[in-house]
Amino acid sequence: MLSEEQKRLGVISASLGNHALALSYHGNRLSIPVTVIMPVVAPIMKIQSCKQQGAEVIVKGDDMKEAKAYATEIAKERGLTYINGYDHPHIIAGQGTLGLEIVEQIKDIDAIIVPVGGGGLIAGVALAVKSLYPSIKIIGVESDRCPSFSEALKAGKPVDIAIKSTLADGLAVPKVGYNAFATAAPLIDKMVIVKEEWIAIAILRLVELEKCVVEGAGASALAAILAGQLDELSGKRVVIPLCGGNIDTTILGRCLERGLAVDGRLLKFCVTVSDRPGGIAELCKLVCKIGVSIKDIVHERAWIASDVFSVQVTVVCETMDRDHANQLRKALTENYSVVTFGDMMYPWPKSLKN
Structure with missing residues (x-):
């Protein structure tokens, strides 16, 4: 839809990435110069992909509003055709x-x-x-x-x-x-x-x-x-x-x-256990018995308010599903008096429980 003069001067647009990629790709194929203004929140991969297609990429603005305002200025200065990615x-x-x-x-x-x-x-x-x-x-x-x-x-x-x-x-x-x-x-x-x-x-x-x-x-x-x-x-x-x-x-x-x-298959919990020999080992045995895999474990002594013979253990572990996660929760609360969960599990809609 561009005139020969518009094609020669080139096009410009502000984009978070996908529209910029499309312009860069087709501009490269049609030998039309492309300039894209992308806000700082645009994914790095999209920025790099536009550059690989030969576009001039300028990262400017905190969001699309600021990027678009800057793109409009550049369009007027250089005589470029602005192509709006969602309103043209x-x-x-x-x-x-x-x-x-x-x-x-x-x-x-x-x-x-x-x-x-x-x-x-x-x-x-x-x-x-x-x-x-x-x-x-x-x-x-x-x-x-x-x-x-x-x-x-x-x-x-x-x-x-x-x-x-x-x-x-x-x-x-x-x-x-x-x-x-x-x-x-x-x-x-x-x-x-x-x-x-x-x-x-x-x-x-x-x-x-x-x-x-x-x-x-x-x-x-x-x-x-x-x-x-x-x-x-x-x-x-x-x-x-x-x-x-x-x-x-x-x-x-x-x-x-x-x-x-959110799915309940990655669970984080903090539990206070005895700092005497075998305290953390017993916790690991409990987790192992249920069939849960430990991804990460950290223990901390200095900031425990209870007593000097306790240690706080933070564990990130993998479970098979929500029922498996709830099985671990139940075992932990039954065996330890001080336990908290980094809970991100959302209740499933009734229609999707199965």
Whole structure:
């Protein structure tokens, strides 16, 4: 859609990563100069990938709002074409082709659940799908750390919100696009806000069960189902686009550990035991007897308030499942008077207990 002069001068955009990667890739193939402005919270892997595609990458701003403001300045100075990753009509139309692919490949769909950041993807998908099949429900999902679309729905227009660091970095847009909001708002049947812990579990489930590495933004739709927030879709034919696999390996490791902890399969506890010979050994025997694997163990004497003959032991261990973890909890509380748990386990929705 660019003129020859625009192609010669180049394009610019602010992005948390995925849009920047797309621009960098296609700019490289088409010999169009690309400049991307990425906030400091953008994953290092995405920054490096853009550089490898030949783009000029400038890391500037604490969030997308600041990065976008800086990108607009650079665009005016250099005469570059700014391409909005979630609000440009052509980009929204391009994202809508995902909706066309879904309805072409899958029949009798009851609902499509779409992750929402700036709103471009759900706007395109909703418009394409609802135009062909008005009965298909379109459901949007946001992280509770950046619910910008839900806030826009409340206000009746896009509004700035304060966002926090999130596993779903691709959704961390402080203000949804005006075109995206105007297009999507009348077509969305429901918006869901999920907690970060469920996003971590969704990433873990996709790795374990589907052998699929998905970033937090792409896993958030599955997170809403796992959290029991869409039980009305039970038994229905539901489509979840896994829209994003660009996750830093360090972040992936943290997500998997967080997911295991929330799932009850990674357990941390502190227990006060006798500091006489065999005290810690007895604790280890108890853990071993239950079949739990110790990942890490630390003991501390100096900050014990009880007596000089006690030692506080902090243990991180792996269990098979929640029942196994609860079995260990029961044994510890029965055998030790002072024991605390670093509890991250969330109660499973009734519909998913089995």
